[in-house]
Amino acid sequence: MKALVLLSDGRHPVSGRPAPAGTELQAIALARGLTEEVAGLYAGPDAAAARTALGHGLARLEHRRLPEGDDPLPSLAAAIAAAAPDLVLAGRRAGAGAQTGLVPYQLAEALGWPLVPDVVALTVADGVLEAVQALPKGARRRWRVKLPALVTVHPAAPVAASFAIGMARSGHVEDAPGIDAPQDGTALEERPYRPRPRLIASAAAGASAAERLKAATQSAGPGGRVMVDPTPEEAARAILEHLRALGVLKPAPGRD
Amino acid sequence: MSRTRRDPREEREARRLAGSGRPRWRLDAPPTSGRLRRDPRREIDALRVAGTTRLRLDRTGRAGPLALPTIDTAAVAAPTIRIVDDPAYLVTVVPDAPGGRLAPLDRQLLGAARTLADAGGGAVLVLSFGQIDGLGAAGADRIVALDAESGDPSARAAALAIALAALQPRHMLLPESAGGGDLARRLAAKTGEALFAGAESLTARLATRPAANRRIEQRGAPPRLVTLAPDAHLPHAGAPHEARAIAAPEGRADAPHTGILSIEDLPVAADALPLAEADFVISAGNGITDFELFRALARALGATPGASRMVCDAGLMPRAAQVGASGTVLEASCYFALGISGAPQHLQGVARCEHVVAVNTDLHAAMVERAGLAIIADAQQVMPALIALLTAEGEE
Numbered sequence: 001m002k003a004l005v006l007l008s009d010g011r012h013p014v015s016g017r018p019a020p021a022g023t024e025l026q027a028i029a030l031a032r033g034l035t036e037e038v039a040g041l042y043a044g045p046d047a048a049a050a051r052t053a054l055g056h057g058l059a060r061l062e063h064r065r066l067p068e069g070d071d072p073l074p075s076l077a078a079a080i081a082a083a084a085p086d087l088v089l090a091g092r093r094a095g096a097g098a099q100t101g102l103v104p105y106q107l108a109e110a111l112g113w114p115l116v117p118d119v120v121a122l123t124v125a126d127g128v129l130e131a132v133q134a135l136p137k138g139a140r141r142r143w144r145v146k147l148p149a150l151v152t153v154h155p156a157a158p159v160a161a162s163f164a165i166g167m168a169r170s171g172h173v174e175d176a177p178g179i180d181a182p183q184d185g186t187a188l189e190e191r192p193y194r195p196r197p198r199l200i201a202s203a204a205a206g207a208s209a210a211e212r213l214k215a216a217t218q219s220a221g222p223g224g225r226v227m228v229d230p231t232p233e234e235a236a237r238a239i240l241e242h243l244r245a246l247g248v249l250k251p252a253p254g255r256d
Numbered sequence: 257m258s259r260t261r262r263d264p265r266e267e268r269e270a271r272r273l274a275g276s277g278r279p280r281w282r283l284d285a286p287p288t289s290g291r292l293r294r295d296p297r298r299e300i301d302a303l304r305v306a307g308t309t310r311l312r313l314d315r316t317g318r319a320g321p322l323a324l325p326t327i328d329t330a331a332v333a334a335p336t337i338r339i340v341d342d343p344a345y346l347v348t349v350v351p352d353a354p355g356g357r358l359a360p361l362d363r364q365l366l367g368a369a370r371t372l373a374d375a376g377g378g379a380v381l382v383l384s385f386g387q388i389d390g391l392g393a394a395g396a397d398r399i400v401a402l403d404a405e406s407g408d409p410s411a412r413a414a415a416l417a418i419a420l421a422a423l424q425p426r427h428m429l430l431p432e433s434a435g436g437g438d439l440a441r442r443l444a445a446k447t448g449e450a451l452f453a454g455a456e457s458l459t460a461r462l463a464t465r466p467a468a469n470r471r472i473e474q475r476g477a478p479p480r481l482v483t484l485a486p487d488a489h490l491p492h493a494g495a496p497h498e499a500r501a502i503a504a505p506e507g508r509a510d511a512p513h514t515g516i517l518s519i520e521d522l523p524v525a526a527d528a529l530p531l532a533e534a535d536f537v538i539s540a541g542n543g544i545t546d547f548e549l550f551r552a553l554a555r556a557l558g559a560t561p562g563a564s565r566m567v568c569d570a571g572l573m574p575r576a577a578q579v580g581a582s583g584t585v586l587e588a589s590c591y592f593a594l595g596i597s598g599a600p601q602h603l604q605g606v607a608r609c610e611h612v613v614a615v616n617t618d619l620h621a622a623m624v625e626r627a628g629l630a631i632i633a634d635a636q637q638v639m640p641a642l643i644a645l646l647t648a649e650g651e652e
């Protein structure tokens with residue numbers, strides 16, 4: 001089985017130096033749990049960040065050279081078609097650039113492969129991939145998809161292997177020209193980032209300090225129901241009924 | 257009680273007399289605050305005894321009660337439903353609405369859609385997978401129910417692509433959450449539409465989003481497909497809208513992807529979940545003495561156990577279980593507090609929980625006030641009753 005990990009031209013969030021994105025390194029660790037044959041794929045001008053990923057457990061890196069600002073999609077699709085891997089893994093967002101997280105989806109569409117988002121665990125049996133997707137609030141969802149498939153990796157996946165300089169040195173980089181795909185100049189204007197205040201919905205804008213404190217600590221809904229001194233059995237029944245009405249507790253078995 | 261704040265400049269501007277070059281104001285107009293104001297001159301005039309040159313006042317009250325000047329306090333109108341009959345364009349919204357209830361981000365999304373629609377006489381159309389409550393109050397004009405049979409997001413994206421082609425909305429907004437973000441990207445890849453992902457501010461003319469590890473802000477007119485980051489827009493606060501259900505657009509969805517064999521939700525072990533991720537938290541305070549019983553109850557309910565600081569300080573529960581300002585701030589939808597007084601530091605941790613259930617011996621505890629259902633009883637006796645009831649139901 002062959003796995004291919006998509007690498008971006010990542011930048012370290014603090015220092016700004018070339019560094020692969022965290023989820024891409026986790027993708028390498030996940031892929032190595034399935035197979036020994038894990039290669040990296042990067043399309044772009046400078047493979048400095050992708051090269052560091054070699055030290056985290058990649059044996060080989062394919063670099064498709066592109067001029068600055070070109071769309072990597074055709075080169076990636078062509079490289080994947082040529083390498084014919086069974087599984088392609090990608091990070092959640094690129095480590096730099098626009099960080100829309102759109103490339104894996106566009107690739108899956110172009111290749112006609114199924115895509116499983118936010119994966120935290122992978123197993124393969126008989127050409128069927130079993131992937132566990134992480135959802136908010138700790139929920140998990142299991143997908144069974146036929147290979148070949150594309151997955152994106154969630155930060156809750158197992159941690160990446162640490163960097164080993166010997167591996168990074170011995171790793172092999174295959175350099176080939178990519179398919180030029182100039183993009184029609186970015187329609188979006190760019191400026192230095194300015195953090196915006198989060199808008200807190202519960203306290204209306206311009207409310208007094210007392211009202212904002214109240215909104216932060218008191219319930220928004222209508223006043224609650226109070227039961228004074230019920231017997232424990234009555235209390236238990238009322239609580240269970242209430243929890244079921246809210247939908248946090250499954251309906252009682254035998255009743256619907 | 258607090259009064260709304262007066263803006264004297266605006267009040268004066270409302271009384272400006274049109275015409276003359278010099279600014280002049282109508283001074284007889286009643287104050288806009290609606291509070292009655294005494295006019296001592298009028299009162300004196302009413303008491304004045306007629307026919308004498310010297311000022312004499314009749315204070316015996318024979319003149320009868322003074323007729324109050326009529327001030328038209330704007331009658332508080334009953335909430336009327338706003339109807340947008342002939343919209344100039346559509347703004348479609350695809351809320352996550354887990355379990356048929358609007359999540360906070362969904363409300364913010366509808367608020368943003370309202371702003372976009374109201375900028376030019378448009379209407380907000382919700383594309384829902386399954387029944388969703390409270391859409392009218394959240395600002396939706398129309399609802400289109402789409403087929404929600406499969407939980408397969410690629411099938412849903414296909415349904416959205418059909419709706420997008422048929423309705424030709426000016427904007428389609430999705431939440432930048434796990435589900436909504438995935439759907440938006442599938443839709444963008446499928447239709448080739450440009451996606452403005454994770455907008456942090458959104459108006460009809462300008463949207464901004466962070467890029468390059470939050471070093472760059474990208475800005476531009478919002479394209480058709482936009483996902484909205486959490487807490488970037490206020491929910492709709494105005495009059496409710498009609499939320500009229502209309503028929504789904506015709507169109508044949510392509511067959512689901514043959515590569516996808518099955519998708520199923522896995523059961524989660526609630527007690528192994530980190531508190532910050534948990535959806536249902538049961539928490540013990542100083543009023544609880546039997547912690548074995550408490551943990552058994554948490555297991556029986558399938559809730560994640562938490563505790564107040566008093567309990568964690570005493571070493572009865574691990575520090576990781578502490579809820580509150582110096583512990584974990586919960587994102588749970590339901591919080592069940594046993595024997596917790598509800599100190600402000602504790603309540604801050606519960607601020608984002610939608611529902612609270614409390615058991616406390618003290619009727620005047622702050623937690624009881626915060627709770628949707630409060631039981632004034634001994635928690636040590638309610639816990640075994642709950643466990644007994646749950647096991648009895650399980651055996652039935």
Ligand SMILES: Cc1cc2nc3c(=O)[nH]c(=O)nc-3n(C[C@H](O)[C@H](O)[C@H](O)COP(=O)(O)OP(=O)(O)OC[C@H]3O[C@@H](n4cnc5c(N)ncnc54)[C@H](O)[C@@H]3O)c2cc1C
Binds near residue numbers: 541543544566582597
């Ligand atoms: C800087 C600072 C930070 C803090 N941060 C936190 C924090 O993050 N989290 C936190 O929880 N606290 C925090 N605290 C502590 C907080 O102020 C309170 O002291 C604490 O929350 C009280 O915990 P409690 O409600 O369990 O105990 P108590 O205040 O003692 O309340 C016990 C409650 O149980 C009820 N009760 C008693 N017996 C029974 C019974 N048999 N059945 C039912 N009810 C019963 C009582 O009526 C009472 O309401 C902080 C304090 C400070 C100063």
